[in-house]
Amino acid sequence: MDTIYSALDFALGISATKAEQLSLLQVCCRAFVVYVVLIAYVRLGKKRFLGEATAFDAILIIVIGSLASRAISGTAPFFASLAATLILILTHWVISYLGESAPALSNLVKGHDTLLIKNGRVDRDALHHAHMSYDDLAEDLRQEGVHDPRDVREARLERSGRVSVIKKR
Numbered sequence: 001m002d003t004i005y006s007a008l009d010f011a012l013g014i015s016a017t018k019a020e021q022l023s024l025l026q027v028c029c030r031a032f033v034v035y036v037v038l039i040a041y042v043r044l045g046k047k048r049f050l051g052e053a054t055a056f057d058a059i060l061i062i063v064i065g066s067l068a069s070r071a072i073s074g075t076a077p078f079f080a081s082l083a084a085t086l087i088l089i090l091t092h093w094v095i096s097y098l099g100e101s102a103p104a105l106s107n108l109v110k111g112h113d114t115l116l117i118k119n120g121r122v123d124r125d126a127l128h129h130a131h132m133s134y135d136d137l138a139e140d141l142r143q144e145g146v147h148d149p150r151d152v153r154e155a156r157l158e159r160s161g162r163v164s165v166i167k168k169r
Contacts, residue, residue: 153166
């Protein structure tokens with residue numbers, strides 16, 4: 001067991017009490033290990049949280065990045081940072097799993113979509129509540145190949161922040 005600890009300490013600087021005590025090689029080894037561990041953790045989580053992220057997903061990504069950088073730089077204990085990251089990903093997974101069968105929890109954590117256009121009519125109140133200008137909406141419509149809101153059957157601001165558009169036929 002002492003041999004394993006010695007090898008880990010040599011490679012990762014586990015016994016370093018200050019970030020400045022880590023060598024360049026140890027920081028590089030930490031970066032490699034953190035990268036491999038994060039890949040494994042993400043595989044344990046759900047695939048979507050790195051796709052079009054909701055605020056729920058974005059918060060997880062930010063916190064994971066913060067914890068991972070601390071593990072690499074040595075400003076926080078290495079294994080404790082990786083353990084905290086795992087707990088966050090598992091918590092995210094559990095909340096997502098429970099939200100699948102509990103719409104109220106899903107809406108509380110992830111938010112809900114907002115109907116912006118219905119049958120060619122722009123809902124100005126919905127735009128206001130979504131903190132979107134008419135120009136923001138027009139840009140999103142153009143990106144979907146629509147130049148006039150009257151050509152839209154339905155447009156929604158999705159939980160991811162993306163505007164989805166269903167054109168009239």
